[in-house]
Amino acid sequence: MAIFGGLTAMQVVALAGYELLLFAGAFFLVGALDDVLVDLHYLWRRIIGKARTPRVDRGALLGHPLKGVAAVMIPTWREAEVIGATVRHALTVWNQAELRLYVGCYCNDPQTVQAVAMAAQGDPRLRLVIHDRHGPTSKADCLNRLFAAMCVDERRSGQRVRMVLMHDAEDMVDPVALPLLDQAMTGLDFIQMPVLPEPQADSPWVAGHYCDEFAEAHGKSMVVRDALGAGLPAAGVGCAFARDVLDLVASRNGTADAPFASQSLTEDYELGLKIAELGGKSAFLRVRGDNGELVATRACFPARVNEAVRQKTRWVHGIALQGWDRMGWTGRLTERWMRLRDRRGPLAALVMAAAYVFMILGVILWLGDAVGLLVLPEPGPLAKALLLVNFAAFVWRAIWRCAFAWREYGTTEAMRALLRIPVSNIIAILAGRRALVAYWRTLKGEPPHWEKTVHRTHPALLRNTEPTA
Numbered sequence: 001m002a003i004f005g006g007l008t009a010m011q012v013v014a015l016a017g018y019e020l021l022l023f024a025g026a027f028f029l030v031g032a033l034d035d036v037l038v039d040l041h042y043l044w045r046r047i048i049g050k051a052r053t054p055r056v057d058r059g060a061l062l063g064h065p066l067k068g069v070a071a072v073m074i075p076t077w078r079e080a081e082v083i084g085a086t087v088r089h090a091l092t093v094w095n096q097a098e099l100r101l102y103v104g105c106y107c108n109d110p111q112t113v114q115a116v117a118m119a120a121q122g123d124p125r126l127r128l129v130i131h132d133r134h135g136p137t138s139k140a141d142c143l144n145r146l147f148a149a150m151c152v153d154e155r156r157s158g159q160r161v162r163m164v165l166m167h168d169a170e171d172m173v174d175p176v177a178l179p180l181l182d183q184a185m186t187g188l189d190f191i192q193m194p195v196l197p198e199p200q201a202d203s204p205w206v207a208g209h210y211c212d213e214f215a216e217a218h219g220k221s222m223v224v225r226d227a228l229g230a231g232l233p234a235a236g237v238g239c240a241f242a243r244d245v246l247d248l249v250a251s252r253n254g255t256a257d258a259p260f261a262s263q264s265l266t267e268d269y270e271l272g273l274k275i276a277e278l279g280g281k282s283a284f285l286r287v288r289g290d291n292g293e294l295v296a297t298r299a300c301f302p303a304r305v306n307e308a309v310r311q312k313t314r315w316v317h318g319i320a321l322q323g324w325d326r327m328g329w330t331g332r333l334t335e336r337w338m339r340l341r342d343r344r345g346p347l348a349a350l351v352m353a354a355a356y357v358f359m360i361l362g363v364i365l366w367l368g369d370a371v372g373l374l375v376l377p378e379p380g381p382l383a384k385a386l387l388l389v390n391f392a393a394f395v396w397r398a399i400w401r402c403a404f405a406w407r408e409y410g411t412t413e414a415m416r417a418l419l420r421i422p423v424s425n426i427i428a429i430l431a432g433r434r435a436l437v438a439y440w441r442t443l444k445g446e447p448p449h450w451e452k453t454v455h456r457t458h459p460a461l462l463r464n465t466e467p468t469a
Helices: 009-047 083-093 110-120 138-157 177-186 206-228 243-252 267-277 305-327 333-342 345-370 381-409 411-419 421-443 458-462
Strands: 002-003 069-075 099-106 126-131 161-166 190-194 196-197 239-242 282-284 298-300
Touching: 009 206, 009 333, 009 345, 009 381, 069 083, 083 099, 083 110, 099 110, 099 138, 110 126, 126 138, 138 161, 138 267, 138 298, 161 177, 161 243, 190 267, 196 206, 206 282, 206 305, 206 333, 206 381, 206 421, 239 243, 239 267, 239 421, 243 267, 243 458, 267 282, 267 305, 267 333, 305 333, 305 345, 305 421, 345 421, 381 411, 411 421
Parallel strands: 069 099, 069 161, 099 126, 190 282, 196 298
Antiparallel strands: 161 239, 190 239
């Protein structure tokens, strides 16, 4: 029966499927070329020996004195279940006297305050800072409160902090990360170290897809970005800033003691790029210990779909949408290229959604052809070329994803990495849609809403809690 312009329902489906194929195929091709450029640059640096990960003697670094005071800042809100293990771990494996651990809590969150106080066990290096505002405000606001407390301590002691580190409430720091950052900070303003999500037996697919993404992003993409001299985004954990550059950022913000952008959902990302805009020197510090283990911050990432979508909504909203508004497109060609890569999340989500709809329509059309409801025409040369090239690009991407997962997590996780690609795509689609809705609300005057990530720890993360030498 004809339903539209003389076309049957199956013919309308076939037409829609063809248009979706052209749309998704064209944009997938553009994205594939973008990724291949990064891949080829990384391969070239590997060939000439400039992308190899150096090794350090862990034994020689453990407990090594620092060149100055290092302030570690951990903002919290309702983290009573995880913050105790985090504080105990950090104070144990980082036994340097120069360490100052600032943990920010809210006055209406007594459970977290109690957990921090109990974990400290009288260690004088801990600074428990209770925010006078009711939480949650925002991560940046809590960080600014910690920064203000640090400034007060500096004035009281007459000793200026040398570098400031940022971590989250569930992070398990590497025992040699602090002395490594201390040594590398000379002549630099910002350093980012790798982040390694922990595989979780009860969530091999949702939590596991973070393993794949971070293994590749912090094993290749950040290496290339650093080599190109583009601004490095801070991950919010495992990052260190020279004390002076934070004063410079605060001055640019029009304040004396607030370097973190309280209106941004991704203040860490923005801070890294601001430092580059101000002429600061940044570096991505990727090294392995003599045992082959990567020196990195380890943590359990969200294990449920709704939690992962909420977290990635904040990332897409803050980086792609707010980042466009707040940071613009300044800088050299390589800088703009990297910002374009950062901000392609909403478009990528739309393209992936179109591709999955095309796959569903393709099954319907195949069934229609099989039962004689429709005779599918032979695909044209353009459609064939798009399908072939994009299939090759998918295989290329899958090989890279599996290779980096294998390097950090072994064969089992590498095999799962291939199967987790659809999981990663679906979460990205849901987060992209949700971020666009949230951004639309801000355009109508509603302030950005901060949705805190649900944190948890894991016994496997406590393997390095033995006292340092």
